[in-house]
Amino acid sequence: MRITDSLQKEKIEMDLDRNRVVRMFVCGPTVQDRIHIGHARTYIFFDVLARYLRSRGYDVFYLQNITDVDDRIINKSMEEKVPPEDLAARNLQEYLKTLRSLGINSVNFYARATLFMDEITDQVGRLLRSGHAYRTEDGVYFRISSFPEFGRLSGQSIDSLISGARISPNENKEDYRDFVIWKLRKEGEPYWGSPFGDGRPGWHIEDTSITESFFGPSYDIHGGGADLQFPHHEAEIAIERSISGRSYLARFWIHTGMVNIKNEKMSKSLGNSVTVADILTSFSGSEVRLAMLKSGYRSTIDFSFEMLEEAKINARRLSTMYMKLKNSVPGKGVDNFRTGWIERMQDSLEDDMDTRGAITTLNEFASYINSTIDDLSIEQRNHAIAVLQWASDILGIVDLNADKGSSDSLIESMVDLRNQMRKKKDFHSADLIREKLREGGVYIEDRGDSTIWWKE
């Protein structure tokens, strides 16, 4: 597959090895609060990437970190007067629940930073010994001058950062561009012991410690939101490569575009977030996924509820078709039946994970199947079902819940009763039954002599 690599800044062949584990790391959230649709967009995309690679025979280990100690968590815990670890634990559970609702199921391990303190302090120690870091009164800092390539990923030259300075200079630092990797303990804050004093880790070194524990000094894919390129991913590169001496940290860097709302980036600090939990009260995980995957993963999405409504209608078209394929009577067969839909969708994903291209194909497929559906043979029907199954397995944008349960005999008899009424031209009673079924979430559709039904 070809993928746009943020470091090389062009579309390159992603030559992964099917005989080895593909190591993929994606930056997870700081569990300070509930996640918003911007987070969801990123995690949905990487979920699809992992699912797709696995479907092509790659053994993907998908690792995601969880930042569960951080300034913002501490501040919030003081506001709410709950211990920071409780706040983090609560939000982590919320987060995992939200991901499940979004159908995100490809992550092998969620690594909480606080469980990797030994690895973190070990990395800090190694950086100190090798001269890539130094101690000050308030912590340990990474010495940016020791890593000349700093800024390459984000296209910032190390010198141009001077003019863009907007942080207040820290008296303790040798160079204002240096970033903290260990913060010494402050009163009332959580801390861990270390050879260089009690304290807690800086953000960037959490991720390098976690990835080094699982993957070693380099790995295959590093993903995250585009806003993390600078400084976070630059710092990760600087830390780990300074330690390892290797020429790279990750072989492929993939960044997802931002979700804006009213032409402005959605973020906590701007107070314009729409949380996923709120959205999920009105839209299913598949619908949210479809809305996000309809845009290229690198483009900015301008979020609106209209786009969700549109995705809902689109998703329903697909799931309704599945119900019909499952529940109606097959026909005699269509001549020159068109196949190759899955291959076309795979071709789209092979080309820089073009999910929108795959969805376009799926919509063309839907038009074709819907216009031939009454004539499809059993085999053709199964072929169509397999296409929808693929869309469900890889993209996660089709709800396939047409299988009827054992408690559905009541519905069957109501449908039968209604058809008896219809034969007697007692349409009033027939419509009443239809109305009652609808209230129970059951859709029915008269097709000639027979009637099919499905649950929402």
Add this chain to the structure above:
RNA sequence: GGAUAGGUGGCAGAGUGGUUAUGCGUGGGACUGCAGAUCCCAUCUAUUAGGGUUCGAAUCCCUACCUAUCCUCCA
């Protein structure tokens, strides 16, 4: 100021030199006892502006304008 992506119909969003994107919306039709679902036809006569290259430009080049993200909170 620097870096990076863009500016396409009512909306979202493809197309990287020559044929309908696709979806949503809107109008009409078919089907139906009526619905619903679905299909068909149409509509929107789309390419930020101005130059240039070319037989031919949304696509290549130049100029201008505009937007978003990043430049030490961020997915």
